[in-house]
Amino acid sequence: MHLKVIELDITLVYLVIIAATGIFFWRRAGRDDEQYYVAGRSIGSFFAGLAFTSDMLSAGVLAAGVGAAYTFGGIGLCQWNLWFGPAAMLLLAYMIAPRLRAEGFTSLPEYFERIGGSRVLRGISAVIVVFTMIGYLVVQTKAIGMVGEYVLGVPYATSTLLFSGCLIVYTVLGGMLSSIWSGVVQAVLMVLVSVTVAIVSIQRAGGFSELVGMVAEKFPWFLTMEGKAGIVYPITFALMTTSIVLASPNIIMRVFATRSATEARRTILWGLIFERLFWLGMIVVYLAIGAYVMPVDNPDMGFILIMDRVFSSPLWIGIGLAAMLAAAMSTMSVQLLAGSSALAHDLYTHLLRKDADLARPSTLAARGRVASSLCGLTALWLALNPPSLIMNMLTLVGAVIAACFLVPLYVCLVWRRVNKYAIGGSMAGGFITVLITHPLINILPVQPDTLPVILGVVVSAVIMVVITLVSSFLRPRAGVMRCNLRY
Numbered sequence: 001m002h003l004k005v006i007e008l009d010i011t012l013v014y015l016v017i018i019a020a021t022g023i024f025f026w027r028r029a030g031r032d033d034e035q036y037y038v039a040g041r042s043i044g045s046f047f048a049g050l051a052f053t054s055d056m057l058s059a060g061v062l063a064a065g066v067g068a069a070y071t072f073g074g075i076g077l078c079q080w081n082l083w084f085g086p087a088a089m090l091l092l093a094y095m096i097a098p099r100l101r102a103e104g105f106t107s108l109p110e111y112f113e114r115i116g117g118s119r120v121l122r123g124i125s126a127v128i129v130v131f132t133m134i135g136y137l138v139v140q141t142k143a144i145g146m147v148g149e150y151v152l153g154v155p156y157a158t159s160t161l162l163f164s165g166c167l168i169v170y171t172v173l174g175g176m177l178s179s180i181w182s183g184v185v186q187a188v189l190m191v192l193v194s195v196t197v198a199i200v201s202i203q204r205a206g207g208f209s210e211l212v213g214m215v216a217e218k219f220p221w222f223l224t225m226e227g228k229a230g231i232v233y234p235i236t237f238a239l240m241t242t243s244i245v246l247a248s249p250n251i252i253m254r255v256f257a258t259r260s261a262t263e264a265r266r267t268i269l270w271g272l273i274f275e276r277l278f279w280l281g282m283i284v285v286y287l288a289i290g291a292y293v294m295p296v297d298n299p300d301m302g303f304i305l306i307m308d309r310v311f312s313s314p315l316w317i318g319i320g321l322a323a324m325l326a327a328a329m330s331t332m333s334v335q336l337l338a339g340s341s342a343l344a345h346d347l348y349t350h351l352l353r354k355d356a357d358l359a360r361p362s363t364l365a366a367r368g369r370v371a372s373s374l375c376g377l378t379a380l381w382l383a384l385n386p387p388s389l390i391m392n393m394l395t396l397v398g399a400v401i402a403a404c405f406l407v408p409l410y411v412c413l414v415w416r417r418v419n420k421y422a423i424g425g426s427m428a429g430g431f432i433t434v435l436i437t438h439p440l441i442n443i444l445p446v447q448p449d450t451l452p453v454i455l456g457v458v459v460s461a462v463i464m465v466v467i468t469l470v471s472s473f474l475r476p477r478a479g480v481m482r483c484n485l486r487y
Contacts, residue, residue: 015166019170033364034106035177051179057187070294072233074221076225076226080225097255106341116412118420125404133342133375137379141332141379144325144329145160172369176337180257197306197307198280212287240399250334253337253338255268304324407464408464421471426460
């Protein structure tokens, strides 16, 4: 392993540009917690849509997705997601995003308190948000460390501290404003690299059909819808990712920063366009990884290694590596803010101190910065000894999010009889189901490791229905919701 100076220089230039956004928005983000967490609700749909795209295209796609495809799933992982993904984003755009924005929420736990009429629900959901966001941050941080260690020649610990430290600094300083505007740059970079690598890979193979033929010769199972592990894995994987899109606090948090409910909907639609453009290139990239890179000991390394295979110019390799960092850092930024919001805004300010209306606005923003630092440093510490395969951690965290939030978030909008006991029981049941059944916990593991998310959502739904019906029968007025969403 040797230090690649040109590639490292390009990567460092990218880090300087991104870090500058935090410095630029430092004063503005420190005015109050609304400026810090939701950018003063001032962002238009086009730029918010680009930032939304950057959240969708995390290291889970460029690292964990590749690892899962060549370990279990094949191209079916992409195909099923191409169908399920747009459906999820349209549901998010037309059902939940405008309603949450119209109410002026700052966090998902705030929604659960209002919709269920219980501060306990806010506390439970806030704890879950902190747990899952830190888990996500560990996944992204490992991807960042891999870029530095295997490609740039920088030791893993040094790379992790350098790149993740930069991310923590610009997020802590600039809040949602720096997160959104750096996300715009990162989304453009990721789409550019995805499409460029796809074009170069096709040219190198002599055509698209020739590229497909090379993969078919090496991995005939990769081109099937069921892959190596069978049809259950790609379908449950797609359902898992769809559930994450629909219920993830960091994704939903982006719509809180838009100017209006209408802009919230348009944000998701712009994000859908940019995200589909990225995937047009990425499907070809997945094929190129099979043709030119695989097999390797660590499948998570596929996207990183393909840069060396298809590009001879250190300039383009450096840009590609910056895109890998962008994929991780863009998502990390809003995940850090979501965890910070749950910790400072929900748990500390509203539940512990109960001084949201008394504290100075700048004090609330300062609490957010402290909480962001704590979440980021905790994830950084955990990332020094992460799971061997990124997908292990990703499926666990994603399953917890879906099992705890998906059913309460959407059912409460259409079924007026749901009460706080049904919401709390639904969250608890989904969480316990995932912890019992996920192979990473290894209590009563089920395979594939994408199946616990389905089990968790089903249990969550059953518990909500049972508690709601029973409580409505015993106390007919107990199930009436306290919150009427205006939209």
